[in-house]
Amino acid sequence: MRYCSKAAQEKRRGFIDPRTKLALVVIIALFVLGGIGGEQMEPVKTGLSALPFLLLLVERQWRRFLHGLLVLVLGYGLLLAMPYLPGVLNYIALMCGGILTRFVVTIVMGEYLIGTTSVSEFICAMEKLYMPSTITIPMSVMFRLFPTVAAEWRSIRRAMGMRGIRFGGTKAGQVVEYQMVPMMTSCVRIGEELSASALTRGLGAPVKRTNICRIGFRIQDHVLLLLCAAVIGVWILELCGVTLWWS
């Protein structure tokens, strides 16, 4: 069968539009992490906290789901155990538990966004949100380079092992130097070649860039966006002093 790029792009399309995911990230960060809103918002926040876990399940991201769950359980476990622990351990448990439970929801949401969005989808979404190319170009380069930087790093660590260069705790500075110098040198060289290749293919032309990636709002996006609007609505009502439910 002949290859049809349009159909293939359509098939690869994510379950949720990246813009919707971004909206969710912001809402969850504001209300759950930022703790905006008073008593009335508590049930809303509980619901929001569950949302990223739910989404991970829907998209069958089992590993990320379990990771998130594990951290959550660990956090609450520490908080519960805290009063029974002696002295210093008590503080440590408290601090770890407090911070873990605070950040875990937003981090899981971030994990969801990163795990389920392809780079091209994300860049496309940024372009549709009218981000200027001054932001989108560096960001796409950055996403492109992450695997490269990681691979170089691994390769350098291996090379150090092979050369038999090992350090005790006292030479931390030298470890940094030995790792950073070759890594930066090779990343910068790869970056130069990448620039050359991109520029000969017309990057930076003063025309409106097209993007063949297919994104757009569908029913599931509308539901989630409505949800975001509702959360803000409840908050505004609360600010106005309306009592919505008795808790």
Add this chain to the structure above:
Amino acid sequence: MSKTENKLKGRDLINVGIYSAIYFVILMAVAMLGMIPIFLPLLSVIVPILGGIPFMLFLTKVKKPGMIFVMAMIMGIMMLLTGMGPWPLLTCAVAGILAELCYRSGDYKSAKKAVVTYGLFSLWIWGNYLPLFTDYEGYFAQRQSYGQEYINAVQRLMPLWMAPVLLIACFGCGVIGGMLGRALLRKHFAKAGIA
């Protein structure tokens, strides 16, 4: 310099991308440590120091206004994406502008200003702690259920006065990182022909 020459071109933007990538990978490697929460305050020490190495090399490529600011904003967006909330975006904008102005005042080549520039740039990291300090009272009001003992303990660990201390730590370690970066620049990168 004419206006068109000051506009950021493809190559400048790619450069921003390259150094952002290196900086962010370092940030993430250190942040893995930060997942063990005791190390959280240490982030404002380690990240500025290690990040100084790529950043100082980055500054040698900066010859036009806007590049530092763009890099700062990208860090803000990345923090938003990884779930640190929208507060870093604000601190990034402020830190980016300050760093930009500082480096500009040195005509994009002063070595001393470069170190200060990086110190100012490092201030953005403070944004990651903001949710721990914003709405401090509200946070504890909600956690009444955990008991007074808990609240006392947290207040001792993350007292409000830590906020400015962390801010100063960011700047101070930024300056140290900047000097470290300069040293490596002279020792290695200039000789290796990539600076």
Add this chain to the structure above:
Amino acid sequence: MSFVYGSDNAATKHENSLRNVSLAVRDGEFVFLTGPSGCGKTTILRLINGLIPQFYPGTLSGEILINGKSVSDQELYDTAGLVGTVFQNPRSQFYNVDTTGELAFSCENRGLSEADIYKRIDETVADFHIKSLMDRNIFHLSDGEKQKIACASVSVAGSEIILLDEPSANLDYEATMALREMVIRWKQQGKTIVAAEHRIAYLWDLIDRAVILRDGQIVWELSGAEKDGLSISELLEMGLRSTVQEPPTDVLLPDFAYGDEPIVLQDFRFSYRGEKREIVSIDRLKLAAGEITAVTGANGAGKTSFLNCLCGLEKRCKGIMEYKEKIYGRKERQKICFMVMQDTGNQLFTESVLEEVLISSPKSAEDAEKKATELLRQLDLDAFLDRHPQSLSGGQKQRLAIACAIASGREMLLLDEPTSGLDYAHMMETAQLLKRVQAMGITLLVVTHDSELIHACCGRKIVLKRG
């Protein structure tokens, strides 16, 4: 006339500068540039695609015209529509993370309509039979596949002029032949092609004109008929590599000869994390101690992984090595094996060449510095004692890494593709170097696609197949 390229004095670095070169290429012609490293081949390509002087600054006199328009005066994105380039390094030339996006990239930058881009992609995919490569993560492709995508993306862009800058340098025999198929397709479509290459064999019969450069000047210009009449000795005299494409697996050499001292490898198995299939799977293998053994096999046959296992860099490879009635486990192998990696730059850490050798030398020795200097002299590196290792050329870095291996007293030296992208003279130099190292009593294993290198220095050969 497609483009003229008149009297240039492009001095970017001293090594790669051009002097008084003029070259006219007709529409639909296939011009082949070759010559020793640093002769200015790449410089010419960079002038045509506008990277010089827009990206690599330098002093340029004279002009480069494409269809009567000067390239050096127009913006890079204007040239981009006319000229497409395939670069040497498959790892650094793609901009996107997925293959489809990469094919579309050039058209997206020009703001073509989505429908048009889809149509172009579909046509190219059908043309080049690369359906199986579509919608994949580029980081999961082999170098050969990456290079196919790079070629296809030039095709999707629809450029009339196609530049090839040593595209085969990192490719194995099969991938090189696939590249040849793509070039044939372009010729059929009537594209103008300018290629710069050291490896001439795979394209030699296709070219309309061969241009041989030396020190930034054109020394020979041969038409199709003239180049076919050349004898091997004439080619060698011009410093060219062989025109015969021979798969490295066909070179006849024993894997182990009678009388060799054996090094026996047992149970070397390795698979990538999360993958069931074993990429290295060796029950028992005898290597000849003190010889230079070529390790060949297609891209993806696990050659590099094999070297990693042998060096003891893979924790999950439990194989053992037996040599002179001694058993070497992973940790022990780390102490006697040394690998010169493909990215040699990643294994050099210090700020000077001498220092680099010293950190490998045994700490106790008092005259370490004297010994190191002597060693560097033997490897012709004594002129660079104070240079920063990262500023050396590829071949010099290789020699420095070998010096470190010798200084640390390793008995086995493994090299991963030591001659990719080298011209004939440098390839022979490497071959001589390997022989010298062999003479020091060191066992060498060389992973290579380069049949000429195998002929020049290897005495034994093993072929790895996937699994």
